[in-house]
Amino acid sequence: MDIMNEKASEANVLLQQLRTANRIVGVKQIRKALMKGTARQVFLARNADPNLTEEVLNLCSQRDVPCTWVSSMESLGNACGINVGAAAAAIIIS
Secondary structure, X not given: OOHHHHXXXXXXXXXXXXXXXXXXXXXHHHHHHHHHOOEEEEEEEOXXXXXXXXXXXXXXXXXXXXXXXXXXXXXXXXXXXXXXOOOEEEEEOO
């Protein structure tokens, strides 16, 4: 398996976890969770506005929280069980 397929497979596994885990959706909520230390895994949509995702990405790096890029806002929204696209989502510690 090449690296691209391996990363895509890993992202799919993480998205499956997102479907059933305690989660939050939206940049503002994720920023708060990162600051409080309750975000365990963050997902960002590749086609989201970089002005929205850049700060979250930096916070993930600072807080040592894994961040996974997802192909689109639509697929991230679907993984969260909502009927609209999502720029960002996170699995949180309950």
